[in-house]
Amino acid sequence: MRAAYAEQLGSPDVIRYGELAAPVPGPDEVLVDVRATTVNPVDTFVRSGVFRTPLEFPFVIGRDLVGTVASAGGGFAVGDAVWCNSLGHGGRQGAAAEQAVVPVDRLYRLPPGVAPETAVAVVHPAATAYLALFTHGGLCPGETVLVAGAAGNVGAALVVLAVRAGARVIATAAARDHDYCRSLGAAEVVDYRDPDLTRRLAELAPAGVDVHVDTSGRNDLTSAVALLAHRGRIVLLAGAKDEPVLPVGPLYMKDASVRGFAISHATPSELASAATSINDLLSRGLLRPRAMEPLPLSTAADVHHRMERGELHGKRVVLHTGS
Known part of the structure; x- marks a missing residue:
């Protein structure tokens, strides 16, 4: 072969x-x-x-x-x-x-x-998104999710999956991608280049963010912790060589947590749970590259x-x- x-x-x-x-x-x-x-x-x-x-x-x-x-x-x-x-x-x-x-x-x-081409293009980003939100992020209906980098492959899947789970999604993306993020179901979209980004996001989530996922790999944990709700969760899925500063005091004062994961470590049962969700969304035409x-x-x-x-x-x- x-x-x-x-x-x-x-x-x-x-x-x-x-x-x-x-x-x-x-x-x-x-x-x-x-x-x-x-x-x-x-x-x-x-x-x-x-x-x-x-x-x-x-x-x-x-x-x-x-x-x-x-x-x-x-x-x-x-x-x-x-x-x-x-x-x-x-x-x-x-x-x-x-x-x-x-x-x-x-x-x-x-x-x-x-279409096979559609499926092969989305199954990895979508599984990453599923594991981030549910296996590691513990997302529940009615919670608020912040997706940083929502216009990318994993980011778009995060938005779709979170919205389908009954969450409110706040997204960050370049200005040219705002309409695309809204089409996926994001309730609010903010330009990631906004010099007052953290303040703008805090205004959109006055009670705090329940699940924070940044697909960019830059992982600004100082801003992420500041935006968290009580018992909020930060899920790290990118930035293999990143070494951000973690503000420990504010983190534990909020009963909050930081979880990192690599999809390569997912168990067959975790991947199978993701596959069930992915196949459902594929069947409905909701996952598309x-x-x-x-x-x-x-x-x-x-x-x-x-x-x-x-x-x-x-x-x-x-x-x-x-x-």
């Missing part, structure tokens, strides 16, 4: 595209004919070694896939349309190949009528370069395995 793979850690230049032996499923695994995959920031962390995880070289890169079952198993039949968003780490080979082996407990059915760029799988190294240079700006590149 053809695959995008690496034989060592390093820059995007270590990625090769060529022939590898087709994988063979073991017990409780399913062989999938991959139709499409994509590239996430975490894929660059694994490839570069920033995120340390067991790898076996040659290592097929990539987390996410949409495809069809090639060998029956675990309740899946040949030809079933399926997806996965948790390959390429923890000793598992990745998704960027014509075929991939997926553990049964990490494989989900693609809802009827959902804002912009997609289709490319062949052979361009994977270039896409990694573009992502690390910050050139994608919320665009989801969908890598097709077909010629």
Whole structure:
């Protein structure tokens, strides 16, 4: 089979595209004919070694896939349309190949009528958003959520999921993205460049913010803690090299908390809960990528370069395995 793979850690230049032996499923695994995959920031962390995880070289890169079952198993039949968003780490080979082996407990059915390209573009950001809001943020109906960076891939999914859960969403984004954020359901949108940003946000949430999620990776914890409600929660999901100052006194005086999480550590049951919600939203047409760029799988190294240079700006590149 053809695959995008690496034989060592390093820059995007270590990625090769060529022939590898087709994988063979073991017990409780399913062989999938991959139709499409994509590239996430975490894929660059694994490839570069920033995120340390067991790898076996040659290592097929990539987390996410949409495809069809090639060998029956675990309740899946040949030809079933399926997806996965948790390959390429923890000793598992990745998704960027014509075929991939997926553990049964990490494989989900693609809802009827959902375009594979749409699904593969959203399943990773949406799972990240779900885990942030519910598994780690404990979001309840009627609470107020602040989504910083709401126009990005994860940010948009955070808005959609929070609104569907009955929360009020305050979003920050560039002025050009305000209408987009409102279309997702955000009640209020503020320009993140506003010099009085913290004051403006405090005025919009006089009782405080219950869940604070910043997708930018800058993590201004001084402002975040100041905005929290009593027993508010800050959820950290970006900024692998960030070292912000934590105002401990105000944090504990509010009975507040800071939770960090990496989706790579999510358990199969946590991912399955996210998948149930994602499939429901996909079926209803409520999860859609804002912009997609289709490319062949052979361009994977270039896409990694573009992502690390910050050139994608919320665009989801969908890598097709077909010629």
